[in-house]
Amino acid sequence: MKRKDFIYYTGMGLGSLLLPKMPAFGREIDPAAALQGIDASVKKELADVALNAARAKGASYADVRIGRYLRQFVSTRDKRVQGVANTENYGVGIRVLVNGAWGFAATHTVTKDAIAKAAEQAVGVAKANARIQGEPVQLSPQKGYGEVSWKAPIEINAFEVPIKEKVDLLLQVNDIALQNGASFVTAVISAVNEQKYFASTDGSYIDQDIHRIYPTFNVTKIDRAAGKFMQRNALSAPMGMGYEYMHARPQDKLSGIVTRYKDRYDILEDVRNATKDVDEKLKAKSVEPGKYDLVLDPSHLWLTIHESVGHPTELDRVLGYEANYAGTSFLTLDKWQSKKFNFGNKLVNIVADKMQQGSLGAVGWDDEGVKCKEWDLIKDGVLVNYQAIRDQAHIIGLKESQGCCYSQGWDDIQFQRMPNVSLRPGKQKLSVDDLIKDVEKGIYIIGDGSYSIDQQRYNFQFGGQTFYEISKGKIVGMLNDVAYQSNTQEFWNSCAAICDANDYRLGGSFNDGKGQPSQSSAVSHGSSTTRFNGVNVINTARKIG
């Protein structure tokens, strides 16, 4: 196809009308440019320049990441397109180990000269650090894999789908909401493609192609007379998939009080339901604070897992490397060493993995050349492991890294990031209806809302999108102003039942922040609907006059 024709068919002239400038996301490009890859042999040649220059300047170890990060945002509001942007962020980051200290430098100029200069700069940074370095960095051994590659197993590359198709779909979403009485609606599709090339002095040359997609919307309805408004967000999940996620099949839909989605998403059906939900929310009663049994849908529970299990099991947090920003962790090494720390009820089994198909965290190798795997974090309620990378593995007696090192871009240093962390489904057959039948006084929560947790991951508070009162085994109506507060260990010990694998779904975060300078990563969390008994619920309503 000629480029001109491509432009015509994609309707790409919509290009970046009103999106705010987003330097963090990269340079704006046209979609045609997004389809032009960079040959691995070219990248290998550039990588070797970096590795040789670093070695020549005294590095005992070096790795280089040549990254091309493509992002596409298609955003609409009410009846108009707010913006379409295609961005590219392309450059080289070089990490070196000199005299036991790390150094890093990055450049947006992808030429041999600039790369050699950046390698030299990284060595300079490492030498400056070595002067005040305490214990030298201890890297776990890592075999070189030679020239290898990994591609996300997508069916439809979102960047090849005409923008017009996406715009038409989103405007249809908005139209459904407005036709059904919404005051405002925004709908967005974000797509990401990371084309990452990693090489190290261990002898690995790894070429990877990673895809992510996130469709979402927000429906707002205003009651001007009452002076209040209500909102509901999409029940989609960000996924490590291509555009096939947008093509829902009957087997991906779970019926119930509201339709929820498994491996595919029906945005048109969801917005219709969301518009009904905001109507109901405007009329819903305010919750009575007190103890309730909570029935948590995976579209909500993913975030509680993320905050209360994912983050506290990060070894860098446990050791104090995040003390100045995200904090430390209550899951101290002595608790792990005891081999009997009761994290949760025996039903609770939580697994870390970097391989689950369709997940946001799935890759072949991590950002320091370690092959990805799966391992248990919590087994039968007991803390059994953490998440560790190459310079931490020896601390917990591991011979190799667990392969969960990541950097958000070529211009940021890689460090320990959360893999997918998921609650295994229940082993006994159990449906959501059966779970609710046993609840005397409870609240069924769907969708993620506000979230907050302390710096050691004890005390947390979570909201949601929609809240349904359960009385004597039946859903009796919607509630407003609900948030639950608990303590991580207490909460996971109150876990009373987990639905079976038929209900298992992924949720996730497209932008999880950590580190200084702060970096964003994407991570999925799977679970089935789960019940927690006797959790403290507060009423969040206040008046501002």
Next chain:
Amino acid sequence: MAILNKDEAQAILKKVLSFSKADETEVSLNGQQSGNIRYARNAVSTAGEVSNLNLSVSSSFGKRTGNATINEFDDASLAKVVARAEELARLAPENPEYMPLLGPSDFAESIGFIPSTAAMTPDTRADMVAQSLKVAKDSKLEAAGFLQNSAGFRSMMNSKGLFAYGKNTDVSFSVTVRNQEGTGSGYVDHSFNDVGKLDTLALTKTAATKATSSAGAKAIEPGRYTVILEPLAASDMLGGIIRGFEQRTADEGRSFMSKKGGGTRLGEQLFDEKVNIYSDPLHPELPGSTWNNDGMPVEKTIWVENGVVKNLACSRFWAQKKGIKPLAGPGGGRFGGGGMIMTGGTASVEDLIKNTEKGILVTRFWYIRMVDQQTLVQTGLTRDGTFYIENGQIKFPVKNFRFNESPIIMLNNVEELGKPVRSGSSILPPMKIRDFTFTSLSDAI
């Protein structure tokens, strides 16, 4: 070299415009150099340097606009990027909210660039961190911190003759000091344009004192308390409030600035009369951009005077629709963010403590998230030094609390304001607030 001076930037922008055939063209050229060092467990963990330079062209035919960007600067590349933007514009749908470009404006010269900050090297940063580490090691405490400096420039030119250029520097330092038992923690966080104002040794000593004095915290019942918020805690709570001073969302009925039954709260007494908030890009302690991305001047603006809402930021499109004057928010973006300055008195934190019969001193807040967008109720936790005050004295450290509170309610419960200082991208006084709502306790240290 990612930092171009005014003449260098202007020459490139003029050349780019010379290739334009569109009805209207806007070109922006931005660059940044930054360096950082991070440490934990009394040792350096990571450090790095990054540079970036970027040119963006926006071409319009009528209400159709296309954008293209490049980071190569030879003549052929510049001509190519303009041609690509024009090609995209011809194919674009009309944007109903398109506003014609603005003509020349006499933007004030920005004052945010300090050469010594721009000149920092890996060795400069390592030396400053060494000072911080020395405090921790000498006191047998553990430090984790972060030091970052950056120098950047922004420039913009359009086919109607508008040209804007500004450069800035920034250096920020934060450190958490904990005792070895993990029972006490202290924190400081300061940002400056001028590295000469940054004393990592003194700041680390402050954090170390907090770490020692916060050890052995007692649990007291959550509830409503008079609180004294140090400037850092105040900025954690209030830093984002300025974004709500915005006309369109207020008119649309989905902001705390919206009035029941319709209309906005402009002109209303929304806060205690001790509350005065303004922004000023030429404030020496908090210099900012004197123009925004729409080519509008950013000037000193009073947002709240004696508790009354005086202004709401308004985009050019919305202003035209409503028949009112557009107004740039603080900062360089369309609606700003940061750049909030709140006036106060002359009292220090110690003075505020002396005048307090019973209360809680809060060093900082953490993990603040919105619970209700309508009332701005937020939840979060105290962190790194929370103390019980009785009869004008700090009596003992207390366990951290979770709060559920609205900054709007907070600013109606002001008892006393102290002497303002810069904290992050705001200048705020320490403040004494009555009836602040703590809802539960946390074991976190």
